[in-house]
Each structure stands twice: as structure tokens, then as C-alpha cells.
Amino acid sequence: MQKNNRALQNHLPDARTIQRFRLQNGITVLVYSNMESKSLTIIGMLDSGSFRDQPDKLGTANFTASMLMRGNEQLSFQEINHKLESVGANLSFSAGTKNTWFQGRSLVKDFSMLLSLVFDNLTKPVFPEEYISRLRNQLLTSLLIRDQDTQERAALEFDTVLFKGHPYAMPVDGYPDTIARIKREDLIKHHNTYHPHNAILAISGALPFQEIETLVRTLFERWNPASEISEPVYPKIEPLPAQTRTHIPIEGKSQSDIQMGTLGPSRISPDYYAAFLGNHVLGQFGLYGRIGKSVRNKAGLAYYAFSSLNALPDTGSWEFNAGVNPANVDKTIALIIEEIARYLNKPLQDEELENSKSHLIGKLPMSLESNAGIANALLSIERFNLGLDYFQNYAERIQSITPAQILEASRRYLDPQKLVIISAGAEA
16 A cells, blocks of 8 residues: 555645745745646635624624735726636635635636736725625525524524634624625725735646746735734634534524534644544445444434534634434434543454555545646645645654544544534424
């Protein structure tokens, strides 16, 4: 298997084929020239998100990002969309808690046009009042739908409890009353927080590196905001001292959704890879790992049941999800807790651990088969300081993890008696 792993690694992007450069205004760019493709993908991230929202206008960052495609100083909403649609290209913007994101794709011949749209929409939006009103109605409608979605409601409450006092606790898309208060001047004010410093661009596709660098430098080195933006100070996130249990009643639902869990390792934590591999055995591999086998296959209690490790730069969450008949909520919660306790009781068996390792190592090349997959990976390499040889070191890193390391790391985060447990749906 090691010989096969080395063969795969030789065809993955590495320090020789990934080009990295930094613009004078602070933007870092990573490029992979994938000449076997006929297109290019660009993915970008900058330091501005919903953490800058005023509490009574929560959703401003998301509103602002959603307006970026509605017109810039050169082109109207219709002209932007005509340019993209006429060549089969696409471009979108979105906001998270700490960042604003964008992603675009085009054929090689249209990449210069796409890059210009990215730059103009990002730096020169005009926020037409006509589209502010339309978008507000769309956002309010989506919030009404969210309010009736059992999975969404459970996830929102989970974040509220787990990350209490931190921006992660608040929904990026806001609430109906906060969206109703947002005015055009709020969007302009938030857009003024967009800044090239610490921004990341990741590009993969069929252009030589020199051509991509020239295009990027020609456009993005012109981005020089008038003022510096102060760095925020975030409150520390503390683990909960005891179990928390909440049910959110939503009448007329035939399914209830469960979301439970606790804090997990950050993406840069020394515990990350051991916890990542352990979680794969616990609630991912095959039909949702041990939890899926226990809750879904054997007990027949859930439509789905799995676990996930969501790792951010500064913290993370270890989550357990299930969709069940309302009558089975408490039984399912109890069974997941039992499975977590069993997982923490003794090291993983060699066979299931080796199967998970083989799966994760084999899945990496598949995730890099598209330009979007490569660009996403390049952005993560820069965001989490993983190193340009991350792909070459991945198999060895996974193979070196022992059952004892997994157990030790897992016990640092998982405690069956201190979980946040949320369910949403009809009462049993």
C-alpha cells in the first residue's frame, strides 16, 4: 500500500508546482497551473464577516455579500449576468462569521473577464435601492423557511448554546426583525470594512503561472483602501460545565432533528488529525461509522445518524446529528451517548482503524480531480498554514496516528455527561 501511496503523491500538487506570491497590499495568491483542464476556478477569502454586524442589524454582512452581484460602477445587474451567462461562466459571493468568500469559474478564454468581474464587484459595488428591496424580500422569505426547518432550528440553537457570548453563536443570515432594519448606508458601511490585507486568492486551471500572475497583479494591486481596519478582539470560548438539553417545538412536523456535541480541536491544534481519524471511525466511515451502525442499522431508530468534526482556525465543534421519528428522540439521544462512551472506553481496533486510514488516504486524490477541489485545498493550505507539501505528507501523517493517540485526543474533548443536546420538531 505504501508503494501505491507514493505513486499517488507524485501526481499531486506540491511545492514545485504550486506557485505562491504576495501583493504589496497584503493579498496572498496561490496558483496551480492545471494544463490538462479547459477551465479555471478562482476562490477567495477576506477578513470581514458577520462579527462586524451590529446586534440590532444582524445579517448585514450576508446582505452586503449578496448585493455584490447586483451592480458595480461599470456594469448593471443585467449586464453582469449577461456577461457570465453568455460564456457559461459563474461567480458568487457569500459571508461567514469571520470572512467574506467568493468563487468563480470560466473557460480559459474568458478568465480575464471573470477576474475583472471579481475585482469590480468586490471593490466597486453600487448597492442599487431597487435590488436592496428585492433582496430583502428574498432574505425574509428564506428566514421564514428556515424557521420551519427542523434541522436548521436545531443547528441554530446548538451554536447559540455552545458558543454563547461569541460571534459564532449568532446566525450569519440574521433574523426577520434585524434584516428589516438594514438600510443602504449599513451595506456601504460594512463594505468599507473590506480590505486586501490578509486576503487569499487561490486559482487552479489551464493557464501558465506567469499569465495568471500578470492578470492578478494588474487588477488587484490597484486595491488600496483609504483607511486601516482595526482587528477585533474575540471572547474566549469555554467548554460547558454540564449537559444542556433543549427541545424546540415545531408543530406539524413528521420528523425531528437532533444536534448534539461539544467543542472540538481547531484546525491548527496538535489534536486535530487524531480526532479527525477517530471521528471518521465513530460517525463517518461506511454507513456513518459506529453511530450509523448502532442507531440506524441495528436499532432502526433514525433516518440518518452521523458525527462530524468542524474545525475552524481558532476552535472547533464535535457534532452528532440524527433525523428521527418524534417518538424516538430520547431513545436516539441515549443510544448516541452510549456509543460515545463505548468509543472513549478503549482504543480502536486495528482493522476498523486501518480501513478508515485507507479510505481517507485514497479519497485525497479524488478531492483534487477538479479545479474547484484544488483551489479549495490551496486556500486551506494558506489559511491554516499547512505547507505547500501538505498533500505529499498527508498519507504518512494519517498512517502514523496510533489508537492511543486517538483515544487521548478524543478524551480531551468528548465527555458524554457534558454535551449540548438540541432537538427540534413535533413533540413526541
